[in-house]
Amino acid sequence: MFEESPETQDGQETVDDQDIQDQRQRNKSILREIVETVLLTLLIFLAIRTLIQNFRIEGVSMEPNLHDGQYLIINKLVYYLHPPERGDIVVFHYPKNPRRDFIKRIIGLPGEKVEVRGEHLFINGEELEEPYALHTGKYAWGPQRLGEDEYFVLGDNRNSSSDSHNWGPLPEDDIIGKAWISYWPPEHLGLVPHYSYAATE
Secondary structure, eight states: OOOOOHHHHHHHHHHHHHHHHHHHHHHHHHHHHHHHHHHHHHHHHHHHHHHEEEEEOOSSTTTTTSOTTOEEEEESSHHHHSOOOTTOEEEEEOTTOTTSEEEEEEEEOTTOEEEEETTEEEETTEEOOOOSOOBOOOOEEEEEEOOTTEEEEEOSBGGGOOSHHHHOOEEGGGEEEEEEEEEESGGGOEEOOOOOOOOOO
Protein backbone atom coordinates (compact mmCIF):
# COMPACT_ATOMS: atom_id res chain seq x y z
CA MET A 1 0.00 0.00 0.00
CA PHE A 2 1.18 3.47 -0.93
CA GLU A 3 1.74 5.86 1.95
CA GLU A 4 2.27 9.59 1.73
CA SER A 5 5.73 10.67 2.66
CA PRO A 6 6.15 13.19 5.49
CA GLU A 7 7.11 15.77 2.86
CA THR A 8 3.77 15.27 1.03
CA GLN A 9 1.76 15.60 4.27
CA ASP A 10 3.61 18.76 5.22
CA GLY A 11 2.91 20.23 1.79
CA GLN A 12 -0.80 19.46 2.03
CA GLU A 13 -1.01 21.04 5.48
CA THR A 14 0.72 24.15 4.14
CA VAL A 15 -1.83 24.46 1.31
CA ASP A 16 -4.74 23.95 3.74
CA ASP A 17 -3.36 26.59 6.12
CA GLN A 18 -3.01 29.05 3.24
CA ASP A 19 -6.62 28.42 2.17
CA ILE A 20 -7.82 29.05 5.71
CA GLN A 21 -5.83 32.27 5.94
CA ASP A 22 -7.18 33.43 2.58
CA GLN A 23 -10.75 32.70 3.68
CA ARG A 24 -10.24 34.58 6.94
CA GLN A 25 -8.84 37.53 4.99
CA ARG A 26 -11.85 37.51 2.66
CA ASN A 27 -14.22 37.36 5.65
CA LYS A 28 -12.45 40.32 7.28
CA SER A 29 -12.67 42.27 4.03
CA ILE A 30 -16.40 41.56 3.67
CA LEU A 31 -17.01 42.52 7.30
CA ARG A 32 -15.06 45.75 6.86
CA GLU A 33 -17.09 46.64 3.77
CA ILE A 34 -20.35 46.01 5.62
CA VAL A 35 -19.27 48.18 8.55
CA GLU A 36 -18.11 50.96 6.21
CA THR A 37 -21.41 50.82 4.29
CA VAL A 38 -23.47 50.99 7.49
CA LEU A 39 -21.42 53.92 8.81
CA LEU A 40 -21.67 55.78 5.50
CA THR A 41 -25.43 55.22 5.38
CA LEU A 42 -25.76 56.50 8.93
CA LEU A 43 -23.68 59.60 8.17
CA ILE A 44 -25.75 60.34 5.06
CA PHE A 45 -28.96 59.91 7.06
CA LEU A 46 -27.74 62.25 9.81
CA ALA A 47 -26.59 64.80 7.24
CA ILE A 48 -29.96 64.72 5.50
CA ARG A 49 -31.82 65.04 8.81
CA THR A 50 -29.63 68.04 9.62
CA LEU A 51 -30.58 69.75 6.35
CA ILE A 52 -34.21 68.71 5.86
CA GLN A 53 -37.07 67.00 7.64
CA ASN A 54 -40.61 65.99 6.79
CA PHE A 55 -43.68 67.56 8.36
CA ARG A 56 -47.36 66.58 8.36
CA ILE A 57 -49.87 69.42 8.56
CA GLU A 58 -52.51 68.94 11.24
CA GLY A 59 -55.55 71.17 11.16
CA VAL A 60 -56.90 73.88 8.87
CA SER A 61 -54.93 76.92 10.04
CA MET A 62 -53.15 77.31 6.67
CA GLU A 63 -56.21 76.94 4.45
CA PRO A 64 -56.78 77.73 1.62
CA ASN A 65 -53.12 77.28 0.67
CA LEU A 66 -52.04 74.22 2.68
CA HIS A 67 -54.31 71.47 3.89
CA ASP A 68 -54.87 69.08 6.77
CA GLY A 69 -52.91 65.85 6.22
CA GLN A 70 -50.58 67.35 3.61
CA TYR A 71 -46.93 66.25 3.86
CA LEU A 72 -44.09 68.72 3.35
CA ILE A 73 -40.30 68.69 3.26
CA ILE A 74 -38.80 71.42 5.44
CA ASN A 75 -35.55 73.14 4.45
CA LYS A 76 -33.53 73.53 7.66
CA LEU A 77 -30.41 74.86 5.93
CA VAL A 78 -31.84 78.00 4.34
CA TYR A 79 -31.93 80.13 7.50
CA TYR A 80 -28.24 79.49 8.14
CA LEU A 81 -27.68 81.33 4.86
CA HIS A 82 -30.06 84.26 5.39
CA PRO A 83 -32.73 85.27 7.93
CA PRO A 84 -36.44 84.48 7.48
CA GLU A 85 -38.32 86.82 5.18
CA ARG A 86 -41.83 88.21 5.18
CA GLY A 87 -44.22 85.80 3.47
CA ASP A 88 -42.14 82.70 4.26
CA ILE A 89 -44.10 79.69 5.50
CA VAL A 90 -42.14 78.30 8.43
CA VAL A 91 -42.28 75.32 10.75
CA PHE A 92 -41.33 76.04 14.35
CA HIS A 93 -41.50 74.74 17.90
CA TYR A 94 -44.63 76.05 19.58
CA PRO A 95 -43.30 78.44 22.25
CA LYS A 96 -45.84 77.27 24.83
CA ASN A 97 -44.99 73.60 24.29
CA PRO A 98 -41.71 72.98 22.39
CA ARG A 99 -42.61 69.30 21.88
CA ARG A 100 -45.24 70.45 19.35
CA ASP A 101 -44.42 71.89 15.93
CA PHE A 102 -46.59 74.46 14.16
CA ILE A 103 -46.65 75.87 10.63
CA LYS A 104 -47.50 79.55 9.93
CA ARG A 105 -46.61 82.45 7.66
CA ILE A 106 -44.17 85.21 8.67
CA ILE A 107 -45.87 88.61 8.69
CA GLY A 108 -43.74 90.85 10.91
CA LEU A 109 -39.94 91.01 11.07
CA PRO A 110 -37.64 91.85 13.99
CA GLY A 111 -37.86 95.46 15.11
CA GLU A 112 -41.08 96.21 13.22
CA LYS A 113 -44.25 97.60 14.79
CA VAL A 114 -47.15 95.27 13.98
CA GLU A 115 -50.88 95.92 14.27
CA VAL A 116 -53.92 93.88 13.24
CA ARG A 117 -57.32 95.50 12.70
CA GLY A 118 -59.71 92.85 11.48
CA GLU A 119 -58.74 91.91 7.94
CA HIS A 120 -56.14 94.68 7.74
CA LEU A 121 -52.47 94.30 8.74
CA PHE A 122 -50.17 97.24 9.43
CA ILE A 123 -46.38 97.24 9.52
CA ASN A 124 -44.81 100.38 10.97
CA GLY A 125 -48.15 102.13 10.47
CA GLU A 126 -48.52 101.23 6.77
CA GLU A 127 -51.08 98.69 5.57
CA LEU A 128 -49.56 95.46 4.28
CA GLU A 129 -50.92 94.09 1.02
CA GLU A 130 -50.77 90.29 1.05
CA PRO A 131 -50.40 88.73 -2.43
CA TYR A 132 -51.75 85.27 -1.56
CA ALA A 133 -55.19 83.78 -0.95
CA LEU A 134 -56.34 83.75 2.67
CA HIS A 135 -59.36 83.70 4.95
CA THR A 136 -59.26 87.10 6.65
CA GLY A 137 -59.63 87.56 10.39
CA LYS A 138 -61.98 89.49 12.64
CA TYR A 139 -59.75 90.34 15.57
CA ALA A 140 -57.42 93.10 16.71
CA TRP A 141 -53.86 92.91 17.97
CA GLY A 142 -51.26 95.52 18.85
CA PRO A 143 -49.77 97.81 17.89
CA GLN A 144 -46.62 96.24 19.31
CA ARG A 145 -42.98 96.49 18.32
CA LEU A 146 -41.20 93.19 17.88
CA GLY A 147 -37.91 92.44 19.60
CA GLU A 148 -34.66 92.03 17.69
CA ASP A 149 -35.06 88.24 17.63
CA GLU A 150 -38.86 88.03 17.26
CA TYR A 151 -41.23 87.36 14.35
CA PHE A 152 -44.97 87.84 14.05
CA VAL A 153 -46.57 84.78 12.43
CA LEU A 154 -50.16 84.10 11.36
CA GLY A 155 -52.04 81.24 9.76
CA ASP A 156 -53.66 81.94 6.41
CA ASN A 157 -57.00 80.88 7.91
CA ARG A 158 -56.94 83.80 10.33
CA ASN A 159 -59.95 83.01 12.51
CA SER A 160 -58.99 79.32 12.87
CA SER A 161 -55.32 79.58 13.74
CA SER A 162 -53.34 79.52 16.98
CA ASP A 163 -50.58 81.99 16.19
CA SER A 164 -48.93 85.24 17.26
CA HIS A 165 -52.26 87.00 17.74
CA ASN A 166 -52.99 84.44 20.50
CA TRP A 167 -49.65 83.79 22.17
CA GLY A 168 -47.41 86.63 21.01
CA PRO A 169 -44.26 86.94 18.88
CA LEU A 170 -42.24 83.91 17.82
CA PRO A 171 -38.62 83.74 19.04
CA GLU A 172 -36.17 83.22 16.19
CA ASP A 173 -34.53 80.29 18.01
CA ASP A 174 -37.80 78.33 17.78
CA ILE A 175 -37.84 78.34 13.97
CA ILE A 176 -36.97 74.93 12.48
CA GLY A 177 -37.00 75.78 8.79
CA LYS A 178 -38.88 76.87 5.70
CA ALA A 179 -41.64 74.85 4.02
CA TRP A 180 -40.05 73.78 0.75
CA ILE A 181 -41.70 70.87 -1.07
CA SER A 182 -45.15 69.28 -0.85
CA TYR A 183 -44.91 65.57 -1.63
CA TRP A 184 -48.25 64.13 -0.52
CA PRO A 185 -51.00 63.85 -1.60
CA PRO A 186 -49.94 63.64 -5.27
CA GLU A 187 -52.28 66.41 -6.42
CA HIS A 188 -50.29 68.86 -4.27
CA LEU A 189 -46.85 67.66 -5.40
CA GLY A 190 -44.48 70.55 -6.03
CA LEU A 191 -42.70 73.49 -4.47
CA VAL A 192 -44.50 75.34 -1.70
CA PRO A 193 -45.27 78.85 -3.04
CA HIS A 194 -43.54 81.74 -1.29
CA TYR A 195 -44.09 85.41 -1.87
CA SER A 196 -41.60 88.25 -1.71
CA TYR A 197 -42.54 91.86 -1.27
CA ALA A 198 -40.71 94.92 -0.07
CA ALA A 199 -40.86 95.58 3.63
CA THR A 200 -43.23 98.37 4.57
CA GLU A 201 -41.29 101.23 6.12
